[in-house]
Amino acid sequence: xxxxxxxxxxxxxxxxxxxxxxxxxxxxxxxxxxxxxxxxxxxxxxxxxxxxxxxxxxxxxxxxxxxxxxxxxxxxxxxxxxxxxxxxxxxxxxxxxxxxxxxxxxxxxxxxxxxxxxxxxxxxxxxxxxxxxxxxxxxxxxxxxxxxxxxxxxxxxxxxxxxxxxxxxxxxxxxxxxxxxxxxxxxxxxxxxxxxxxxxxxxxxxxxxxxxxxxxxxxxxxxxxxxxxxxxxxxxxxxxxxxxxxxxxxxxxxxxxxxxxxxxxxxxxxxxxxxxxxxxxxxxxxxxxxxxx
Amino acid sequence: xxxxxxxxxxxxxxxxxxxxxxxxxxxxxxxxxxxxxxxxxxxxxxxxxxxxxxxxxxxxxxxxxxxxxxxxxxxxxxxxxxxxxxxxxxxxxxxxxxxxxxxxxxxxxxxxxxxxxxxxxxxxxxxxxxxxxxxxxxxxxxxxxxxxxxxxxxxxxxxxxxxxxxxxxxxxxxxxxxxxxxxxxxxxxxxxxxxxxxxxxxxxxxxxxxxxxxxxxxxxxxxxxxxxxxxxxxxxxxxxxxxxxxxxxxxxxxxxxxxxxxxxxxxxxxxxxxxxxxxxxxxxxxxxxxxxxxxxxxxxxxxxxxxxxxxxxxxxxxxxxxxxxxxxxxxx
Numbered sequence: 001x002x003x004x005x006x007x008x009x010x011x012x013x014x015x016x017x018x019x020x021x022x023x024x025x026x027x028x029x030x031x032x033x034x035x036x037x038x039x040x041x042x043x044x045x046x047x048x049x050x051x052x053x054x055x056x057x058x059x060x061x062x063x064x065x066x067x068x069x070x071x072x073x074x075x076x077x078x079x080x081x082x083x084x085x086x087x088x089x090x091x092x093x094x095x096x097x098x099x100x101x102x103x104x105x106x107x108x109x110x111x112x113x114x115x116x117x118x119x120x121x122x123x124x125x126x127x128x129x130x131x132x133x134x135x136x137x138x139x140x141x142x143x144x145x146x147x148x149x150x151x152x153x154x155x156x157x158x159x160x161x162x163x164x165x166x167x168x169x170x171x172x173x174x175x176x177x178x179x180x181x182x183x184x185x186x187x188x189x190x191x192x193x194x195x196x197x198x199x200x201x202x203x204x205x206x207x208x209x210x211x212x213x214x215x216x217x218x219x220x221x222x223x224x225x226x227x228x229x230x231x232x233x234x235x236x237x238x239x240x241x242x243x244x245x246x247x248x249x250x251x252x253x254x255x256x257x258x259x260x261x262x263x264x265x266x267x268x269x270x271x272x273x274x275x276x277x278x279x280x281x282x283x284x285x286x287x288x289x290x291x292x293x
Numbered sequence: 294x295x296x297x298x299x300x301x302x303x304x305x306x307x308x309x310x311x312x313x314x315x316x317x318x319x320x321x322x323x324x325x326x327x328x329x330x331x332x333x334x335x336x337x338x339x340x341x342x343x344x345x346x347x348x349x350x351x352x353x354x355x356x357x358x359x360x361x362x363x364x365x366x367x368x369x370x371x372x373x374x375x376x377x378x379x380x381x382x383x384x385x386x387x388x389x390x391x392x393x394x395x396x397x398x399x400x401x402x403x404x405x406x407x408x409x410x411x412x413x414x415x416x417x418x419x420x421x422x423x424x425x426x427x428x429x430x431x432x433x434x435x436x437x438x439x440x441x442x443x444x445x446x447x448x449x450x451x452x453x454x455x456x457x458x459x460x461x462x463x464x465x466x467x468x469x470x471x472x473x474x475x476x477x478x479x480x481x482x483x484x485x486x487x488x489x490x491x492x493x494x495x496x497x498x499x500x501x502x503x504x505x506x507x508x509x510x511x512x513x514x515x516x517x518x519x520x521x522x523x524x525x526x527x528x529x530x531x532x533x534x535x536x537x538x539x540x541x542x543x544x545x546x547x548x549x550x551x552x553x554x555x556x557x558x559x560x561x562x563x564x565x566x567x568x569x570x571x572x573x574x575x576x577x578x579x580x581x582x583x584x585x586x587x588x589x590x591x592x593x594x595x596x597x598x599x600x601x602x603x604x605x606x607x608x609x610x611x612x613x614x615x616x617x618x619x620x621x622x623x624x625x
Contacts, residue, residue: 009525009526010526013423013526013527014423014424014425017420017423017424018424018426018429020416020417020420021417021420021421021424021429021430021433022429024417024433024437024497025432025433025436025437027494028436028437028439028440028494028498029436030462031451031454031455031462031494032451034454034455034462035450035451035454038454038460051462051465051466051469052460052462052465053462094343095343095344095347096344098340098341098343098344099340099341099343099344101337101340102337102338102340102341103341105337107334108334108337109330109331109334114341117348118348121348121352121353121356123605123608123609124356124601124602124604124605125597125601125604126352126355126356126358126359126597126598126601127355127359127580127593127594127597127598127600127601128577128580128581128584128585128593128597129358129361129580129584129585129590129593129594129597130355130356130357130358130359130361130594130597131351131355131358132584132585133355133358133361133372133590134350134351134354134355134358138350149347149351150351152347152351153344153347153348182336183336183337183340184336184339184340187340208442211444212442212443212444212446212447213444214444214445214446214559215558215559215562219585230444230446230447231446233446233447233450234446234449234563237446237449237450237453257460260450260453261450261454263450264447264450264451264454267446267447267450268443268447271439271442271443272439275438275439275442276435276439279435279438282438283438283502287502287503287506
């Protein structure tokens, strides 16, 4: 009798737990799904019953996507975003990896000083305007460098990478040094091949940051030719009249709401495609930094 | 300079060296010694060079520029030659009508996010841990982590699809129920609800990572022993799972309290508008408007500096408390 009640208890418990999980999952998916449905809704289509959550596949219209993808300013913004993401991530890694490797060497004279030097700006940020003045003074405004250089080293990423390098076994490095390798060769031939997980994690964090970047672009890129995708998306979403940013064909068969939804969907598409494949690297990296103790 | 040498592990400090060989080393010899050490580690210094240039230009030069908080900055005169005005900019801010509004908006929004978001994340972590369907658990993790990677521009687009008065899902439902649509983003009564709600939607999944890691590290034999003793599911959660993650909960809370003045600049910047300034304007958005839109560089810098100093004190306090609590700090 006792075991029977207990198992009923268990079943009820499992029912509640899984019901909650499913509810939460649906709550996350519904907004994303509705963005997609709105983006393929044709002009003058009104259906109050489905609340825009369902659309008969026979009337799906990809007109908004067709227009966006063939529009010069959309193509240019996408190109800019790819340039900033790729170029920015390369710069990030070129600066972060060697610096983290040097700091990870316990014998480096002045190591404490350099670590403190990296920690101070991490704890105390000078703020928006003082950084803006530097970028302005260096005449970086309206160049890609303005959105790449100010954040070239993320101090948190630097520290995570440093502690990963510290955890690697010393024997291999020592052997290479005895064979006459200099530190650059040790880093390249010994350390980096052992560090693929951390390189991927940190590289991906940097890349996502660049892809999503819009605030520095607002500050530093006034030239419409240089503006990245999130900035164009912001303009499309905020503008009372989207013709200011992308000429919207009044005779087209896509409503403005579909046009907006399609731009949202296209901007998040790279993340939706890439993220599930690399999810474990993100999780790993967060734990590396988060539960150091 | 001397301390630097005693810091290294295999290096012998100069003072130690003197004692060891029992002779006085001249200044000249010290220089030679310094030169040799620098030469020995030349590759490492070479590798640090780009990073050092970066830190100087983009991390320390802004700190130097922050002196304009105590000056009346004139672009033509530059940072150094602009006239000093003491604490005038700070006093202007403290006496302004906005001071209490900005501080309270910032703190209230931060606290609401913490108090409402955290239990949600803990609850989700417990459910993911407890479910018997591990595949479902993995799928739920993948789906709920995803919004963490979307920018606030994309989030704004998604929120329009859900909340806009003419085509948003919730307003369509209201209209279908015979009610009037609500302009959620432009109504002061609703704005904070949207801010906190969208933050929870975006980051609850991602915040479970730390709690899940803590749950995974609980010794499974504890659960088995409790089951043998006849403890119910709820008792096991209450007496084993929760005590197992209480350390993580305390550390996360302290860290979030340390960053209480960061209420989410990019989010508010994307979502707010003039009608909701009274409930949504935070320190960071105000600094942006004063500095970038109104060209009040000195005033904006002063307010940024004020926020930085308070933030530093809070973070250091939080770190000290964390150290006491868990035996090791976050930053050391």
